[in-house]
Amino acid sequence: MSTVTLEEPPMEAPQRLATIKTDENSEVASKIMAQFHALPTPVEDNPLLKTPCKDALNGTTFLPPLVMDTPPESPVVCEKPQTVLSNLHDGPVSPEHKKMHPPSSGFLPLEPPSLTSLIQSMSDKDPYNTLDKALILDSAREIVRQLENPGERAMELLMSFSIVPILKIAVDMDIFQLLATHSELTASQIARFSGAEEEFVVRIMRVLASLHITTITSPRTYTHTPLSQTFTAPPLAAGISVVHEQAFRAASRLPEYIAAHGYHNPSNPRTGPYQFAFNTFDSWFEWLAIRPRAAANFNAFMTGYRAAKPAWAALFPVEDLLFQGLPDANHADVTVVDVGGGFGHDLHILAEHCARKPGRLICQDQASVVGSVPAALRDQAPRVEFMTHDFFTPQPIHGARAYVLKHICHDWPHEMAVQILRNIRGAMTPGYSKLFILDLVMPQGRVGLPAAGLDVVMMSGFAGTEREERLWRELVEEAGLRVAGVWVGEDGDGLLEVVFDGEMI
Ligand SMILES: C[S@@+](CC[C@H](N)C(=O)[O-])C[C@H]1O[C@@H](n2cnc3c(N)ncnc32)[C@H](O)[C@@H]1O
Numbered sequence: 001m002s003t004v005t006l007e008e009p010p011m012e013a014p015q016r017l018a019t020i021k022t023d024e025n026s027e028v029a030s031k032i033m034a035q036f037h038a039l040p041t042p043v044e045d046n047p048l049l050k051t052p053c054k055d056a057l058n059g060t061t062f063l064p065p066l067v068m069d070t071p072p073e074s075p076v077v078c079e080k081p082q083t084v085l086s087n088l089h090d091g092p093v094s095p096e097h098k099k100m101h102p103p104s105s106g107f108l109p110l111e112p113p114s115l116t117s118l119i120q121s122m123s124d125k126d127p128y129n130t131l132d133k134a135l136i137l138d139s140a141r142e143i144v145r146q147l148e149n150p151g152e153r154a155m156e157l158l159m160s161f162s163i164v165p166i167l168k169i170a171v172d173m174d175i176f177q178l179l180a181t182h183s184e185l186t187a188s189q190i191a192r193f194s195g196a197e198e199e200f201v202v203r204i205m206r207v208l209a210s211l212h213i214t215t216i217t218s219p220r221t222y223t224h225t226p227l228s229q230t231f232t233a234p235p236l237a238a239g240i241s242v243v244h245e246q247a248f249r250a251a252s253r254l255p256e257y258i259a260a261h262g263y264h265n266p267s268n269p270r271t272g273p274y275q276f277a278f279n280t281f282d283s284w285f286e287w288l289a290i291r292p293r294a295a296a297n298f299n300a301f302m303t304g305y306r307a308a309k310p311a312w313a314a315l316f317p318v319e320d321l322l323f324q325g326l327p328d329a330n331h332a333d334v335t336v337v338d339v340g341g342g343f344g345h346d347l348h349i350l351a352e353h354c355a356r357k358p359g360r361l362i363c364q365d366q367a368s369v370v371g372s373v374p375a376a377l378r379d380q381a382p383r384v385e386f387m388t389h390d391f392f393t394p395q396p397i398h399g400a401r402a403y404v405l406k407h408i409c410h411d412w413p414h415e416m417a418v419q420i421l422r423n424i425r426g427a428m429t430p431g432y433s434k435l436f437i438l439d440l441v442m443p444q445g446r447v448g449l450p451a452a453g454l455d456v457v458m459m460s461g462f463a464g465t466e467r468e469e470r471l472w473r474e475l476v477e478e479a480g481l482r483v484a485g486v487w488v489g490e491d492g493d494g495l496l497e498v499v500f501d502g503e504m505i
Contacts, residue, residue, distance in 0.1 A: 134490065166207045167231070168244040175204070176231040179214060179224035187220040235304025238297040245294060246274075246284065250460040253277035257460075265465065267413045272463035284411075284461050289368040299369060302407075303345045303377075311349040312406065312438050316487050316495040319353060321434065322402055334359035335400040339391050339424065340408040341365055343373050348381040362397060364389035391420045395427035403428070406438035410454075411464045414475060421479030421498075428500040434484075437476075440466045441486065441494030451492050472496055 170176060173194040179185060187205060191198040205222050208214040213231070215223045230236060250273050257266070257273040266272040269283045280287060288295045312318065322334055334357065338347050341363035351361055361381075363370075367388045378386075389396060395403070403424045409417045424435055440451055451466065458464035467475070469486060476483050476498050485497035 162207060164244050164248045166204060167240045169204055171237045171240045176228045180229050180232045184217060184221055184223050235300050238300035241297045242301050247457045247461055250274040250277045251456055254460045266463035269463040273460040299343055302342045313350045313353045315489055321497055332358040336402045337362045337397050337400045338404045339364050343377050344384040346406055347384045351381050351383050362387055395424050398427045399429040400433060403435045409437060410439045410458050410466050411462045413463050417475055418479050425480055425500055430500050430502040435498040437496040437498060440492045441488045442466050442468045443492060447492055
């Protein structure tokens with residue numbers, strides 16, 4: 001059983017501005033709250049709200065509304081859409097894309113055989129087939145919504161507070177691992193394996209079974225499910241710790257913080273909801289940098305949680321963007337710099353995709369991250385070079401073909417994200433270098449909870465934000481750069497191709 005550590009002691013860090021106290025009325029918390037009360041009108045201070053909006057619909061790319069255009073009584077056939085839905089060079093949505101739309105109201109009269117055949121037809125397609133799945137899941141959820149009693153559903157939503165803490169306990173007790181290695185386990189066996197009290201085990205297993213994460217096969221006897229098996233993957237187990245220890249805790253104090261802030265977006269990553277919840281002036285990353293165990297969880301989560309999705313190098317036309325238009329002789333110059341690249345996982349995938357192409361692949365991150373890259377990962381892709389670099393300082397690698405910022409900008413408020421981009425601009429060769437920004441491009445329509453929830457993590461943990469295309473364009477232009485193309489995948493994952501036309505500022 002893993003040891004449960006309630007609060008990891010921070011390492012010595014002279015640069016820290018305040019010690020972490022558990023007392024929420026500590027000096028730090030009261031200072032943060034005092035600042036908010038002193039703020040006259042946060043709207044005036046917020047660059048996101050100050051900047052004039054362009055026409056919101058002008059050139060906007062978003063997941064097209066799903067339109068069910070097959071008559072319900074005939075077998076439903078979903079066309080496989082292009083993975084990459086749109087490139088703004090060619091207009092917002094590719095003409096080949098078939099729009100599908102789950103009904104937003106009313107009951108979808110799907111005949112069970114049609115639904116079954118639809119699900120079966122998915123098996124021969126790619127393993128992600130997100131649009132097909134979205135259609136079926138949306139239809140199935142609509143059926144549930146029609147059937148469920150709103151009062152019961154409301155209670156279910158209220159009780160969902162328990163999910164994250166119970167998942168964390170299950171991971172700490174190694175329950176998912178235990179179930180994965182035994183065909184069936186009783187509460188008393190789990191209690192014996194994990195050193196817990198049997199009656200406590202029963203209560204934890206009750207919650208897991210209520211969520212269909214595990215199955216109760218007979219009284220006090222449990223088996224695994226595909227979902228419980230999924231939680232045995234180290235990145236996901238690490239992710240549960242990250243979400244519980246950082247995101248959940250910060251979000252739990254968000255209502256108080258945001259009420260004191262006049263219901264405006266947090267805009268300072270050192271005095272945001274996270275700092276209010278943790279009684280510190282450290283940013284999320286500074287907090288992590290002095291807690292090796294929490295940092296290891298965060299990096300493992302970042303390295304592996306994308307495993308459930310296609311890699312960006314496979315999702316977007318990265319090779320074309322890198323090599324198109326270059327004479328073969330120049331391919332040796334193609335250097336890709338992944339700025340804030342963590343353990344280099346994305347460059348590993350790029351190295352596989354471009355195995356026959358020469359060129360340097362450089363992964364930059366903070367010293368604490370670069371220093372903890374596991375040796376096995378370095379050995380796996382010896383071509384990836386690691387370099388310590390703070391992206392708030394000028395980019396030291398000049399004239400690379402591509403700089404990559406994946407899941408970086410969403411961690412930072414507007415002004416700081418502009419600074420990150422400007423530092424890269426200073427190293428770009430006009431007409432040759434490109435900047436690939438990989439982050440969600442929020443559609444204006446509905447998104448699923450993973451995307452909407454991630455935005456709440458950015459809001460409460462980082463004073464950052466997921467951005468709509470309009471906000472991306474404002475950010476890029478303010479940094480003196482230009483958006484040359486936007487690709488948006490089915491679930492909002494986006495790639496912005498950004499170029500530098502020459503001195504503009
Ligand atoms: C959300 S993670 C994204 C990691 C990786 N790009 C990915 O997509 O999985 C953000 C990364 O930014 C790094 N980071 C944070 N502040 C940084 C700074 N000032 N300079 C360089 N890297 C930084 C973190 O260490 C972390 O690896």
